[in-house]
Amino acid sequence: MITDLAQSSITQRFVESYNELKRLGRVRSVKQFAESTGFIPQAWTGYESGKRRVNPEVAAAAAKQFGLSLTFLLHGEGPMFGPGETHNDVILPVAPTESNYRDLLPGEMEFIPIRFYSIKAMGSFLATCQDPKSEEQAEGEMMIWIKEPGVDYSKARGIEIEGNSMAPRYPHGARALVRKVTDGDWQHARGVHAVSTKTEMFVIKRIIDCENGVLVMRADNPDMPQTLRVPLSEVNCLWKVGEAYLPAER
Numbered sequence: 001m002i003t004d005l006a007q008s009s010i011t012q013r014f015v016e017s018y019n020e021l022k023r024l025g026r027v028r029s030v031k032q033f034a035e036s037t038g039f040i041p042q043a044w045t046g047y048e049s050g051k052r053r054v055n056p057e058v059a060a061a062a063a064k065q066f067g068l069s070l071t072f073l074l075h076g077e078g079p080m081f082g083p084g085e086t087h088n089d090v091i092l093p094v095a096p097t098e099s100n101y102r103d104l105l106p107g108e109m110e111f112i113p114i115r116f117y118s119i120k121a122m123g124s125f126l127a128t129c130q131d132p133k134s135e136e137q138a139e140g141e142m143m144i145w146i147k148e149p150g151v152d153y154s155k156a157r158g159i160e161i162e163g164n165s166m167a168p169r170y171p172h173g174a175r176a177l178v179r180k181v182t183d184g185d186w187q188h189a190r191g192v193h194a195v196s197t198k199t200e201m202f203v204i205k206r207i208i209d210c211e212n213g214v215l216v217m218r219a220d221n222p223d224m225p226q227t228l229r230v231p232l233s234e235v236n237c238l239w240k241v242g243e244a245y246l247p248a249e250r
Contacts, residue, residue: 129237
């Protein structure tokens, strides 16, 4: 369930967007705006006063109908108007299928909150490695994500990428979903992973092999040809890095 605070912020930006659309002459009245986005006109006074909350599905419909940026409406990032975007800019770990959420209508979208750790809050994220209960006291926001059908998000967490060693898929400032890998599976891990070590190192690299108990990792960025070797005995925690959300350019 999306928090009341998050919906309050969405509502404020929704009202702000309507006012700008009206100023530009792209919408004539609240009634027209309501009919186009799926809310009852009587709710508008409550939106303006902050007593009612805009449903994220309505925000998605507004983005589609009027060219608004859903990144702006849901997260408050980037410009108000986007290049026709109507969902997270997600890079899937597998090839898209016909069931991909990109084909969903706004009313069919399901929005979920996911714990997010910025670069500054990475210490709190790493603390959850050995003490999962520490997340209950962790300082971190809840980011809103559009759920892809059939994907399990129960153990997913969001982290902010620092640096460009994994660009272009995971550039600096991108948000990526990560899922913890159990220690019995570390030697079989392949692909992009986040690793924390007992020496307090934290890196995100592509695991290409495990040689004699040592993870062999490389950067994706061709301008940063790095190879890193991390013994499994030095690993504290390992997370599989998956979907990426790329904030709009400011």
